[in-house]
Amino acid sequence: MFENWLPELRRRSLETSRPTSIADLMEEFWKEPMKVFEDFPASRRMAFPSVNIAENDKEITVTAELPGMEAKDVDISLEHGVLTIKGEKKFEQEEKKEQYHRIERSYGAFSRSVRLPKAVQEDKVKATYTNGVLTLTMPLAAEAKSKKIEIRS
Incomplete structure (x- = not known):
């Protein structure tokens, strides 16, 4: 689950050819765990x-x-x-x-x-x-x- 976020972040950083900031890293870090609940129905x-x-x-x-x-x-x-x-x-x-x-x-x-x-x-x-x-x-x-x-x- 969490092992995918760092390679994805590195890939995005290389595609945009700009370094990723600590703020971007933190944002990605907190977004990824919340995706677990996206497909989890409210019921x-x-x-x-x-x-x-x-x-x-x-x-x-x-x-x-x-x-x-x-x-x-x-x-x-x-x-x-x-x-x-x-x-x-x-x-x-x-x-x-x-x-x-x-x-x-x-x-x-x-x-x-x-x-x-x-x-x-x-x-x-x-x-x-x-x-x-x-x-x-x-x-x-x-x-x-x-x-x-x-x-x-």
Whole structure:
């Protein structure tokens, strides 16, 4: 990876028939390592799956994007206020031989854990999976619900 930058810099210096400055060397030195990330899709740099966590006065709702997966390939667990979504997204390969020019879709095993903002009733969690979106509805535990305290005069 890094072994290519110095010969390339020397070649450019010879082509322009002017010496390369230290500033040019430093610029090239910092550009080259960043090229590693050019072909690395943003989706792989972010946590997978992407989740949204919403709360109202009765429940917490978590939605997770799991495109191209089936519900049977997803495991969900909730322990001590930490929600974990695990699974494996398999590479779809047809019998015919195809030459791929670019693969940006993520494949393989994944595990994503998030701490819930409040305690929930773990035995009453409902999960649905529609069009690649997992939705978990979790009623708040009694101790997590806000209570209005009235002031007596």
